[in-house]
Amino acid sequence: IILIVKTYQMKTGFKGIELIKSFEGLKLKAYLCPAGVWTIGYGNTFYPNGKSVKKGDVITEQVAENILIDTLKGFEFTVMQRVKVPISQNKFDALVSHTFNTGGSNTLFNLVNRKATNEEIYNWFTTKYITGGGVKLSGLVRRRKAEADLYFS
Numbered sequence: 001i002i003l004i005v006k007t008y009q010m011k012t013g014f015k016g017i018e019l020i021k022s023f024e025g026l027k028l029k030a031y032l033c034p035a036g037v038w039t040i041g042y043g044n045t046f047y048p049n050g051k052s053v054k055k056g057d058v059i060t061e062q063v064a065e066n067i068l069i070d071t072l073k074g075f076e077f078t079v080m081q082r083v084k085v086p087i088s089q090n091k092f093d094a095l096v097s098h099t100f101n102t103g104g105s106n107t108l109f110n111l112v113n114r115k116a117t118n119e120e121i122y123n124w125f126t127t128k129y130i131t132g133g134g135v136k137l138s139g140l141v142r143r144r145k146a147e148a149d150l151y152f153s
Contacts, residue, residue: 009076009077009080010076010079010080010089010092011072011076012072012075012076012092012093012096013089013090013092013093015089015090015093015150016090016092016093016094016096016097016150017068017069017072017093019093019094019097019146019147019150020042020068020072020096020097020100020101021042021068022146023097023101023139023142023143023146024042024043025042025043026041026042026061026064027039027040027041028040028041028058028059028060028061028064029057029058030053030054030055030056030057030058033045034132037053038052038053038054038055038057039053040053040057040059040064040067041059041063041064041067041068042064042067042068043100044064044067044068044071046071047067048066048067048070048071071100072096072100075096075099075100075104076092076096078099078104079092079095079096079099079104082104082109082113083095083109083112083113084113085112085113085115087112090150090151090152090153091112091151093150094125094147094148094150094151095108095109095112095151097143097147097150098125098129098144098147101129101143102129105128105129107124107128108121108124108125108128111124118152121148121151121152122148122151122152125144125145125147125148125151126141126144126145126148127144128144129144130144
């Protein structure tokens with residue numbers, strides 16, 4: 001007997017992509033991010049072919065969009081692997097945005113998987129990963145709140 005298992009791969013929806021774009025911003029010319037890494041498009045440091053962004057690189061808006069969609073595949077895979085309970089599209093999108101920005105959080109995935117209360121999850125979203133260099137950053141505070149709001153919408 002041959003058993004065929006079909007796995008469903010969720011994709012980031014429009015709301016998630018727009019949230020990521022709104023916080024990352026679009027830069028068509030390579031720039032040095034605060035961490036000193038060459039970055040282009042919607043916060044990307046690599047191209048789909050694996051090459052690093054370098055000084056002087058210039059892309060079009062369509063190329064930036066393509067890079068983002070390609071880059072999201074890895075973060076979508078991470079969320080799909082880490083979340084063990086059924087979640088809505090909005091929850092998935094919020095988790096992909098958070099993972100894209102932070103690399104992912106074991107604590108957040110654990111809260112989702114153990115079906116923590118809405119209050120616990122909302123509080124976690126809005127109080128963690130909001131600093132840079134030990135300083136609370138208003139942009140990160142706004143992003144975490146937007147991700148939490150999307151998660152619970």
